[in-house]
Amino acid sequence: MALLDIRDLNVSFTSYGQRTHVLRDVSLKVGEGQRVALIGETGSGKSVTSKTVLNTLPGNASVESGQVFWRGTDLLTRPDREREKLKGIEMSVVMQDPLSSFNPVFTIGHHLDSVLYWADRRAGRRRGRAERTAHIRQVLRKVQLADPDRVIAAWPAQLSGGMRQRVLIALALMNRPAMLIADEPGTALDVTTQDEILRLINDLVTEEGLSLLMITHNLGVVRMTADYVYVMRKGVIVEHGPLKQIFEAPQTDYCRELIGAIPPLYGAAVKDQPLSGEPPLVKLENVSKRFTRRHLLRRDETVDAVRNVSLEVPRGEIFGIAGESGSGKTTLARMVMGMLGATEGEIVIDGVRLTDHAEGRIDRRMAQIVYQNPGTSLNPKRTVAQTLDVPLHFAGLDKAARARRTDELLERVDLPRHFASRYPHELSGGQKQRIAIARALAADPKLIVLDEPTSALDVSVQKRVITLLEELRSDLGLTYLFISHDLSLMRNFCSHIAVMLRGEVVEQGTPAEVFADPRHPYTRALIAAVPVITDAEDAAKPVVTEAEKKRFLVSSAA
């Protein structure tokens, strides 16, 4: 008998009189000790499935039909009180966002203790505070947190993202559940940290004999953590089967497309971008940026965000800057745009020093930027046409010319003309990003800074946006400065790559060189942590020793 057995589940949401069917005849099984992944893109219904199991659906959702069997009993027919008892004891969930899962005014120890206290009450057990603390220490050690006492005393904000994620896993494990439901664990973290977290979950599943339901959008994560895979799309399970079968012989077009959309890290499918061989458009010479926070009573604090960086971005190429959060890559991009002044060094763009421009600002016809989050880079109160109108208006075009150019721009980014009258909330993430690209193009720039333009998008959408960017580059002769943490994407999209660590460029070259023979241990660690989808790619990854990892990665265990 399967531990969890969902049969023909139908769930719908009602909002303002409109009913949306979000799950259609979903059937899914998780056996004892089995590792199952539920994979799907944004809005596919994967989180709704887990919420139905956990009985945490919002009030406007209703289960239309179907059964959810847990050890043979249909949970949907049981009262809420009884289902409540299963939570945290029989099944536990690891949430996606490690910061918002904690109340900032309580210490970590308080969070863990109160969970334990209530679980004891429900189970009719009595334990003293000291006993509970001893148990907490033991669980924290299980999630490989080296200093449990420090973690217990810490406030949520004092822990790193990786440590918070570990504490969340500890929370889930507190009462030895039979099944762990992991909803996008580590997605908000850096690759290297995510890698550690996934390994930890894997270890725990084997050691504790847990069943795992892994909910994710990342196929690389699935390959690491699951044996059996369900693929979901628009509320329907489109395909399921053992991992090997799904990855190597997918049956449906959707699965093939999904797998095909993932940029390969190694192998024959990897694309090498040609070098332009032209002189540099952007030149950075020993550029540093120091941020100073002034204090009235204490000494001023300084942070070296960028240290002594020298780069040359050849005209017509895609120059990638790779690095994890806090590595200084965005600061670097903002300096190139003239939005921040360099503390030391010189930035020369198209032969002119940035400091020689009026107000130190770059000419808008020289460089434009596409932001990471299309949700905040478009004004929610302005239509697409109004947004695109701004650069055209200030370039001095008359009304008729502006309307013509708006149509042209929409066509350039593959959107139909009638999208001009839409508001941002009427667009999908990919469409918003296309509009942001169109806005950047409107000023006719030579250089476009792409600040993680696809990190908020699904892989299949990412692939189309990347294809569009490639087309635009060759059609319009653009140069890109591409900032990202996604190394497999950069391997295929960039013609040059520079790896940043704590404000310094530790390695640069063509992606082919860097990936074939990474010199710096940090680069090796970064590449090794990328979740890939084939064994061949895994085998081709560089080897990193534990000592090197310790030196260059911020450990989430300490």
Added chain:
Amino acid sequence: MPSPDDTMRAVEEETPVILSARRMAWMRFRSNPAALIGGFMVISVILAAIFAPLIAPYPEAAGNTIDFANRHAAPSAENFAGTDKVGRDIFSRVIFGFRVSLLLVIGVLGIAVPVGAALGLAAGYFGGRTELLITGFTNVMLAIPPLVIALAVGSILTPTLVNAMIAIALLWWTWHARLVYRVAKSVAAEDFVEAARLAGASHWHVLTREILPNCIAVISVKTTLDAAFVILFGATLSFLGLGVRPPTPDLGSMVADGRQFLPEMWWGVFFPALGIFYATLGFNLLGDGLRDMFDVEV
């Protein structure tokens, strides 16, 4: 150039099926009984004020008429809110009293809201010294007790409706400045503001086209809630003798007049007070409804 195929694919990308934002907001408003009642009350006050001469049973009561024979008449079929010390119909005077209250609201908020919003926008967007100057000045103004400055203005200048307006408006902008400043500051930090600047947009464009539209919801909710307070504050001033001059009917001064004849002639205070209560409650309910509708914090 993209092929038609590319276009189709880009469109297919899960274009969200959504209700327009406006319709959603309207549905939220419609499903809120308190808001609907508030809206009805406000509209009735406005209509009563506009059509006062047609609605009031004794329109001449708004003027200088005297009917000593009928003074201090208790509520009856002829004067169902009774009459005052010179025999004027109180119900008619309350209807006309709404005119003064609404004029005060329009006058005060007509000055205070644009001034406050402009200063708040400038402080939130420009930051630095501008921010320090404006927020500093606002805080100083907020430290002055409103009644004290209103009394001061009232005693320096002659007590008229316009002077009362000036006195109130002098202080009222501070609240709007603070509120808009807070919203503008967070909007100004969004990427789209920077993107507009990089596209060559002027400060004026950014302020009026990018940031202001994102503040409108907050401003309109605050303004509606404020209308209630202005009515109350205006009534307080005229109760103290700083409002309009007799014989113009004004709710605050009617209460003050009726006070002398309490408790026997209770209707002289009760009905004007009820008028104040009705208008204030209406604006408050409507404001609360708008706040839920726009989903903003004020």
